[in-house]
Amino acid sequence: KNEVEQSPQNLTAQEGEFITINCSYSVGISALHWLQQHPGGGIVSLFMLSSGKKKHGRLIATINIQEKHSSLHITASHPRDSAVYICAARTSGSRLTFGEGTQLTVNP
Amino acid sequence: EAQVTQNPRYLITVTGKKLTVTCSQNMNHEYMSWYRQDPGLGLRQIYYSMNVEVTDKGDVPEGYKVSRKEKRNFPLILESPSPNQTSLYFCASGRDRGLDGYTFGSGTRLTVV
Numbered sequence: 001k002n003e004v005e006q007s008p009q010n011l012t013a014q015e016g017e018f019i020t021i022n023c024s025y026s027v028g029i030s031a032l033h034w035l036q037q038h039p040g041g042g043i044v045s046l047f048m049l050s051s052g053k054k055k056h057g058r059l060i061a062t063i064n065i066q067e068k069h070s071s072l073h074i075t076a077s078h079p080r081d082s083a084v085y086i087c088a089a090r091t092s093g094s095r096l097t098f099g100e101g102t103q104l105t106v107n108p
Numbered sequence: 109e110a111q112v113t114q115n116p117r118y119l120i121t122v123t124g125k126k127l128t129v130t131c132s133q134n135m136n137h138e139y140m141s142w143y144r145q146d147p148g149l150g151l152r153q154i155y156y157s158m159n160v161e162v163t164d165k166g167d168v169p170e171g172y173k174v175s176r177k178e179k180r181n182f183p184l185i186l187e188s189p190s191p192n193q194t195s196l197y198f199c200a201s202g203r204d205r206g207l208d209g210y211t212f213g214s215g216t217r218l219t220v221v
Contacts (some may be wrong), residue, residue: 033209043198045209086151094139094158094205095166098151 003027004089006099013106019074021102023087030090032070034061037084037101046072046085077106110135114199114213121189121220129184129216131199137211139202140182141166142174144195145215151198157182158205189220 004025013019023032034046047054047061049070054061058077063070074081084101091097112133121127133140141156143166153166157176171193173185182201186193196217200210 031206033206035210041196041215043200043212043215045206045211048206048209088151090206094141094156095164096141096143096153096156097167098143098153100148100150 002100003097004087004099006085006087006102008102009100010103011105013077013104015078015106015108017077017106019077019081019104019106021072021085021087021104023070023072023099025068025070025087025089025097027089027091027097029068030092030094032063033088033090033096034070034072035086035088037086039083043086074104079106079108082106110211112199112201112211112213114197114216116216117214118217119219121218123190123220124188127186127189127218129186129197129199129218131182131184131213132180133182133201133211134180135201135203135211136179137201137203138179139205139210140176141200141202141210142172142182142184143198143200144168144193145198146195154184154197189218191220194218194220 031050049063058075060073086101087099088096142154152168155174157163199213202210
């Protein structure tokens, strides 16, 4: 069992739909990161969470430390949101362990 | 422009020929790290550095070396590359272990034949 698991692996949505990507981890963490990998391969940091909830534009990230679970939500999805979304758990000493990623495709 | 610069972007080399992938950042970040990305395995951390002269192993350090002699540079060295090191490599930097997230380089696609 991987230390960080994401679901679903693949997600197809219609433009405008509300999207949720889930991340569960089995290790103690100091923070949880959400990343976006563009179709061209570039990687961008979206959020760093150690508790609660953060919002940036149409993106919302939440974390429940007790349940070892985080979610990334996209409201009013758009085709430009199509990308791979990756969660990463930061453990002791700043090691990062990654989920396998969720491939999101938003159709117009 | 704040950025992490990796070079080269693409590299094809032969087994056993030492190579270095460079990584440089202009944001005065303390934290730098190397990752490899492989189909079906996702991203995995190779090495990271919390500051100058401080480096630590990630999940897959075997076959790699790093050094952090200056704050801005964090080269990845493959002393004797093998085909199983064919991969897409990313360097990233962050302020204070990534409190504001990380800035990633554009990636280096390495093929070892």
